Amino acid sequence: MFTTVAALASPAPDRAQVHELQSRIRQMQATKLESRGLETHPALASLLPGGSLKAGAAYSVRGSTTLVMAMLAGPSGAGAWCGVVGMPDFGAEAAGRFGIDLERLVLVPHPGEHWLTVTAAIVDVLSVVVVVPSTAARDADVARLTARLRQRESTLIVVGDWPQVEATLTVAHSGWDGLGAGVGALSSRRVTVESAARGGSGSPRRAELWLPDLRETFRAADTDGAGRAQHAGRERPALEAVG
Structure with a gap:
């Protein structure tokens, strides 16, 4: 910090010094934010x-x-x-x-x-x-x-x-479970969420989530059959919805 203050206080810092100081300040700010x-x-x-x-x-x-x-x-x-x-x-x-x-x-x-x-x-x-x-x-x-x-x-x-977001999260697909042929109640909602990073950098991310599951909690959708076991006896067509 003392080095930065001393350099700025010099009578006529050249452009290279100014550029270096600006770069260091940006790095310090980025490090501070990303560490939190x-x-x-x-x-x-x-x-x-x-x-x-x-x-x-x-x-x-x-x-x-x-x-x-x-x-x-x-x-x-x-x-x-x-x-x-x-x-x-x-x-x-x-x-x-x-x-x-x-x-x-x-x-x-x-x-x-x-x-x-x-x-x-x-x-x-x-x-x-x-x-x-x-x-x-x-x-x-x-x-x-x-x-x-x-x-x-x-x-x-x-x-x-x-503008200027770190990421954009979008619900690309949504389905409610629990309704049968005119009976039942909406019980859980499975969604596909897509995430695009700032500036479109990197490949889009995608995740299957329960928002919420039967216990009214959020979690990743199971891929090993555990999620299907939770819904055993409740397999019915999903009602498309976004909310």
């Missing part, structure tokens, strides 16, 4: 670059409120304060069953046109914030919020499209 990962639900680890949610990063989720809850369950269960902005249909009762600590959950269901201001304010104090933008954000606003996330080391989960 948030507790992540095991079912989602294979879908996230680095295996966890990163402090100071943004993520995009498409196609499922339950997937959003699964992304909150890990950090919330580990003691993180979380917030949800602009999602009036976010079910607190369901969130509690899925492992989200309701005593550390802040809900702002109707921010209206002020959704960006509200989001920027609560990332100052909360570790993970979910937001459903009601209007398109300007590039300058996105840049300011991105800088704020890095400064506060908060994680943003956007429902819908968002």
Whole structure:
């Protein structure tokens, strides 16, 4: 640190010095952020670059409120304060069953046109914030919020499209189990989730998940027959749905 200060204080640092210092600062910032990962639900680890949610990063989720809850369950269960902005249909009762600590959950269901201001304010104090933008954000606003996330080391989960995300998670296929020929009740939901990393780098990731299973928990779908054993006697056509 003293070397950096001394170099900047020199009367006329040349361009090579400035470039070197800028590179070192960027490396230090990246190392700091990447070294801080948030507790992540095991079912989602294979879908996230680095295996966890990163402090100071943004993520995009498409196609499922339950997937959003699964992304909150890990950090919330580990003691993180979380917030949800602009999602009036976010079910607190369901969130509690899925492992989200309701005593550390802040809900702002109707921010209206002020959704960006509200989001920027609560990332100052909360570790993970979910937001459903009601209007398109300007590039300058996105840049300011991105800088704020890095400064506060908060994680943003956007429902819908968002620039500069670490990864985009999409429910590509969904099927409910439990309904027969006019009888039964929806009991468990198996989904295929696809994950695309920032800038399309690397191969897309894919995972089969129960969101939720019969016990109302999140987990990876079994490939060894254990999952089928759990559903023994309940094999019926799945009802296609996304929610």
